[in-house]
Amino acid sequence: MAIGxxxxxxxxxxxxxxxxxxxNGEIILTSELYATKASAENGISSVQHNAPEETQYEIKQSSTNQPYFVLKARNYQVIGISELYSSVSAARHGxxxxxxxxxxxxIRDLTH
Incomplete structure (x- = not known):
């Protein structure tokens, strides 16, 4: 099975x-902006650690009433945010x- x-x-x-x-190349999670590349790499480690845990996700509603989700670390800090979806069901698939x-x-470093 191909993996992202x-x-x-x-x-x-x-x-x-x-x-x-x-x-398939589709963006499924985006991070915040970090001051250093090392901080971004730490964020990736946090995603790798927390992604398998269902309890670390929270579905939210945008200001335009579209669902999206966030992935949180164990300390409840948001690690990544999804795109906006057309339905809660689609967000669950995300x-x-x-x-x-x-x-x-x-991990592909495109900062060069």
């Missing part, structure tokens, strides 16, 4: 973030994708 991967990127403002992509791909050890 992480991509570390540098934003225009010089900060770092990562995306978890499914095996969670399943993160549980499946979030333990990937394929």
């Amino acid at each position: 991967h992480f991509e570390i990127k540098k934003a225009r403002n010089g900060r770092y973030h990562f995306e978890l992509k499914a095996s 969670i399943l994708a993160v549980t499946r791909h979030g333990t990937s050890t394929d």
